[in-house]
Amino acid sequence: MRGVLKLLAKPFTDTVGLARWMLVIGVVITAAFIVCAVFAPWLAPYGFAQSAVDGTRFPKAGAPSGEHWFGTDRLFFDVLSRVIWGARTAIEVVILSILFCVVIGVPLGLVSGYFGGWPDRILVLVMDAIFAFPSFLLAIVFSFLLTGLFGGSVLAVALSLTAIYIPQYFRVVRNTTVSAKEATYVEAARAIGASDGVIMRRYLFGNVVQSVPVLATLNAADAILTLAGLGFLGLGIQSTDAAEWGHDLNRALADAGAGIWWTGLYPGLAIVLLVTGLTLVGEGLNETLNPTLRRRRLLPVVMPARESTTEEAR
Amino acid sequence: MTRSASGSLPQYVLQRVLLVIPMIWVILTLVFVVLRVAPGDPVSAALGGRLNAEALEQRREALGLNEPLIHQYWDYLSSVFRLDFGTTFSDNQPVLHVIRDNGGATLSLTLASFVVALVVGIPLGMVAGRYRDSVGDVVIRLFGILSYAAPIFFIGFLLQVYVAQPLGLPTSGMASPITVFTVQPVTHILLIDVFLSGDATAIGDVLEHLLLPALTLGLLICGVFIRLVRVNILQTTQADYVEAAEARGISRGRVTRKHAFRNALVPVITVIGLQFALLLGGAVLTESTFNWPGLGQKLVEYINDRDYGAVQGIITIFAVAVVLISLLVDIVNALVDPRVRY
Numbered sequence: 001m002r003g004v005l006k007l008l009a010k011p012f013t014d015t016v017g018l019a020r021w022m023l024v025i026g027v028v029i030t031a032a033f034i035v036c037a038v039f040a041p042w043l044a045p046y047g048f049a050q051s052a053v054d055g056t057r058f059p060k061a062g063a064p065s066g067e068h069w070f071g072t073d074r075l076f077f078d079v080l081s082r083v084i085w086g087a088r089t090a091i092e093v094v095i096l097s098i099l100f101c102v103v104i105g106v107p108l109g110l111v112s113g114y115f116g117g118w119p120d121r122i123l124v125l126v127m128d129a130i131f132a133f134p135s136f137l138l139a140i141v142f143s144f145l146l147t148g149l150f151g152g153s154v155l156a157v158a159l160s161l162t163a164i165y166i167p168q169y170f171r172v173v174r175n176t177t178v179s180a181k182e183a184t185y186v187e188a189a190r191a192i193g194a195s196d197g198v199i200m201r202r203y204l205f206g207n208v209v210q211s212v213p214v215l216a217t218l219n220a221a222d223a224i225l226t227l228a229g230l231g232f233l234g235l236g237i238q239s240t241d242a243a244e245w246g247h248d249l250n251r252a253l254a255d256a257g258a259g260i261w262w263t264g265l266y267p268g269l270a271i272v273l274l275v276t277g278l279t280l281v282g283e284g285l286n287e288t289l290n291p292t293l294r295r296r297r298l299l300p301v302v303m304p305a306r307e308s309t310t311e312e313a314r
Numbered sequence: 315m316t317r318s319a320s321g322s323l324p325q326y327v328l329q330r331v332l333l334v335i336p337m338i339w340v341i342l343t344l345v346f347v348v349l350r351v352a353p354g355d356p357v358s359a360a361l362g363g364r365l366n367a368e369a370l371e372q373r374r375e376a377l378g379l380n381e382p383l384i385h386q387y388w389d390y391l392s393s394v395f396r397l398d399f400g401t402t403f404s405d406n407q408p409v410l411h412v413i414r415d416n417g418g419a420t421l422s423l424t425l426a427s428f429v430v431a432l433v434v435g436i437p438l439g440m441v442a443g444r445y446r447d448s449v450g451d452v453v454i455r456l457f458g459i460l461s462y463a464a465p466i467f468f469i470g471f472l473l474q475v476y477v478a479q480p481l482g483l484p485t486s487g488m489a490s491p492i493t494v495f496t497v498q499p500v501t502h503i504l505l506i507d508v509f510l511s512g513d514a515t516a517i518g519d520v521l522e523h524l525l526l527p528a529l530t531l532g533l534l535i536c537g538v539f540i541r542l543v544r545v546n547i548l549q550t551t552q553a554d555y556v557e558a559a560e561a562r563g564i565s566r567g568r569v570t571r572k573h574a575f576r577n578a579l580v581p582v583i584t585v586i587g588l589q590f591a592l593l594l595g596g597a598v599l600t601e602s603t604f605n606w607p608g609l610g611q612k613l614v615e616y617i618n619d620r621d622y623g624a625v626q627g628i629i630t631i632f633a634v635a636v637v638l639i640s641l642l643v644d645i646v647n648a649l650v651d652p653r654v655r656y
Contacts, residue, residue: 129340132640136595137632144617144625145348225465229599232467233614249467253603256474257485264475268468275463283459 011288019287026280033274036084037091048085048243051076061255064262071262073251083266085243089154090274094223096158097165098216104162105169110200110208112170113177124174127167135164139226143235152238161226165219172215176208214285221278228271245271326648334641339391341633346390349626350383357403377403377623390626399631402616402624409627412612418503419488420608423531423600424593426505426524428586430532431539436582438536439543444570446548454540461537466596470530470603477526484523486605493519527604534596535589542585550574587643591636 011023036043051058057076064071070079112120130138142160150156180186181204189203230236231246238247245267252264357374365373374380378389393400399409442454478485488494488504493516497507508520550556551574559569598610605611609628616624 125336126340129337129344132337132591132636133341133633134591134594134636136598137629140598140617141345141348141625141629221463228465232599233602235617246465249471253467253471256471257479259475259479261475264471268465268471271468272460272464276459279459279463
């Protein structure tokens with residue numbers, strides 16, 4: 001337990017000044033959104049698709065007031081509630097897609113890099129091709145396919161995001177595996193008779209997953225934007241199934257000309273804040289883990305008193 | 315890569331060109347597979363309800379959709395090599411015509427936003443890298459992160475509410491109907507045609523329409539440039555030759571400008587190539603936000619119509635464009651920096 005705490009605290013204790021502040025602020029923002037996501041039913045004043053309370057309709061596109069802090073939109077929905085419920089949708093989609101990416105991408109990269117040969121070459125070619133393609137367009141194509149299969153659900157969107165981020169995990173893990181498998185400790189393991197499976201699990205795995213946390217955090221930030229983008233184009237989650245910030249912004253755009261700012265401002269700010277928080281965490285981690293950028297905290301060195309010189313001076 | 319193959323520029327270019335072929339093949343196959351495993355019949359999805367069963371069957375036959383998949387696959391690949399990108403299902407016109415009519419709008423938007431991004435991003439990145447950890451650095455980095463963190467359509471929304479409305483700027487389309495009507499189409503790219511016409515009011519009208527979309531899309535990529543230039547300046551200012559230059563008594567500012575900056579620019583060229591992919595994705599959203607009549611807008615329309623032919627054709631063209639641009643960038647990079655060729 002203490003070891004885990006120490007490991008978690010390491011990025012904080014290792015950094016100094018600005019990098020540390022960025023990390024702290026990032027963690028606080030991200031944590032706040034996770035709290036919103038988990039406790040949405042208790043935190044949100046109304047449901048995300050609720051347009052009336054006790055039989056009285058909410059005002060249509062009503063300005064922010066005591067009843068509705070962030071106002072209401074054209075569908076009579078309460079904007080504050082939709083912003084809070086939106087956090088749940090966003091976090092759900094991101095966690096699912098990162099989970100799929102890690103569960104599929106990491107073992108695939110490990111095995112492919114370890115055994116090499118023609119399957120490895122083909123995988124590298126396919127992954128490079130996917131990576132070279134504009135990721136947002138790819139997400140559009142995949143969601144076109146997957147919403148056809150699963151409807152506009154959280155799962156469909158999470159899977160389209162998985163498809164576009166997997167190549168990064170594959171590349172990182174594969175390339176580290178290729179260089180790590182030649183290391184002396186792997187040779188030693190093989191010499192004492194460890195099987196390929198054991199070498200991959202016990203020896204290589206721990207060494208090749210080091211860069212995955214940074215990648216996952218930065219991808220999470222990007223995933224929020226992609227999710228919102230798909231929602232904005234009407235290709236993501238439908239607004240009656242769940243609250244989704246991007247889709248709400250799309251509906252808000254129609255009101256921009258009429259000077260109705262509250263329907264777009266708050267969901268937009270939510271996206272910006274969450275993405276900023278995740279990016280700060282990712283950058284902070286990167287600054288501690290990437291040796292070319294790292295600036296370690298200098299420990300104060302206490303010099304022994306210079307006795308001899310004072311005696312000579314005397 | 316063998317040692318004998320490295321070093322000479324023509325050989326590098328040849329190698330790089332040969333690598334493009336499997337790349338394009340993989341992407342085309344991926345697009346084909348993804349769009350064909352989608353459930354449902356593409357023709358009735360696009361046209362169902364508008365044509366009777368017999369006409370639908372005829373259309374299906376004409377499009378070759380009744381043939382075995384492997385034939386369709388071969389037809390698709392060979393027609394792409396003949397630069398034929400198929401026809402749309404819903405309005406039955408060649409995809410190339412869609413490209414001709416809407417590609418110009420996308421091109422002018424992306425180029426204009428690149429200009430915005432470079433003009434804003436590079437100087438800010440230099441300042442942030444040069445004065446690391448100063449207040450300016452913090453502010454600029456925050457701006458960089460925010461410009462990346464804010465979705466395009468949110469920036470577009472804010473600009474529409476807080477800038478366009480008070481100033482009376484247009485927020486929809488490429489030009490007023492009167493301009494579109496009067497300008498002679500020469501190149502099918504309105505931005506060029508309007509300058510060819512030399513009509514000052516029309517030029518003003520087009521530029522006015524371009525301002526907000528270009529700013530929106532430009533801000534997205536400028537964040538990337540800020541980060542990149544900053545990190546590269548940081549890394550190059552730690553290099554030995556910079557220290558050597560400083561030791562010779564050259565001032566800090568001059569070292570940054572004359573020594574560090576030039577080397578910090580090489581990755582920027584690479585990233586311009588990579589950004590092109592991001593830019594295309596961003597263009598789709600910008601076009602949607604500002605009702606810009608480009609390819610992205612068209613793509614979204616066709617997707618909502620579930621028009622497989624059009625989606626396949628447009629995505630194919632995007633894919634080929636991205637691969638060719640990355641090829642171009644690599645070649646330019648090899649010209650600028652001999653180390654790349656090894």
